[in-house]
Amino acid sequence: QVQLVESGGGVVQPGRSLRLSCVASGFDFSTYAFHWVRQTPGRGLEWLAVISFRGGNKFYADSVKDRFIVSRDNSKNTVFLDMNSLRPEDTAIYYCARRPVGYGLDSWGQGTLVAVSS
Amino acid sequence: EIVMTQSPGTLSASPGETATLSCRASQSVFGNLAWYQHKPGQAPRLLIFDASKRATDLPARFSGSGSGTEFILTINSLQSDDFGVYYCQQYNFWPGTFGQGTKVDIK
Numbered sequence: 001q002v003q004l005v006e007s008g009g010g011v012v013q014p015g016r017s018l019r020l021s022c023v024a025s026g027f028d029f030s031t032y033a034f035h036w037v038r039q040t041p042g043r044g045l046e047w048l049a050v051i052s053f054r055g056g057n058k059f060y061a062d063s064v065k066d067r068f069i070v071s072r073d074n075s076k077n078t079v080f081l082d083m084n085s086l087r088p089e090d091t092a093i094y095y096c097a098r099r100p101v102g103y104g105l106d107s108w109g110q111g112t113l114v115a116v117s118s
Numbered sequence: 119e120i121v122m123t124q125s126p127g128t129l130s131a132s133p134g135e136t137a138t139l140s141c142r143a144s145q146s147v148f149g150n151l152a153w154y155q156h157k158p159g160q161a162p163r164l165l166i167f168d169a170s171k172r173a174t175d176l177p178a179r180f181s182g183s184g185s186g187t188e189f190i191l192t193i194n195s196l197q198s199d200d201f202g203v204y205y206c207q208q209y210n211f212w213p214g215t216f217g218q219g220t221k222v223d224i225k
Contacts, residue, residue, distance in 0.1 A: 104167035
């Protein structure tokens, strides 16, 4: 069955970096675009980034542009989110999700918690 | 970026009633809008895409309508399991912004 599993979250100090991973299984990974979305208590769901199926096209939310980088390794069925210059307001649960062409975000991981605190 | 505004912020209704959730875009997103349900401790769940198309296996009592800047999610015959926060999201433009959510409580 379709499965997305995020990892890499944890507690990190402001200004530091963290890499999140999302490992997919149960479907043809290389034919899907992937998105990162986070949930914060105060702001609900916030869309962060998207990467096309081959990785050639990427778009970011203004709040993370120039700090976060999305990438993928189709040989390992994995999507990454490199988060740099982390701020306390980046504290959230981070989800990866896939989007079939012409559809919505139909499958999501269980999320990984990132806490930015000194 | 496109601002998505949802109303009401909280909706409380009894089982069997109808819930109507609204979502407004700051400019036209045509029909490129999805609705998601999010329950505590769970991943969000896709309900509606392209404004009115139901996700696979979604009960017919969930329906979406609208285009341009005004969208509606209707939940008929509310059930106790329909609690959660409902979000709209536009994907006509990047960034693919979400609304702030409508919390649905079942009395």
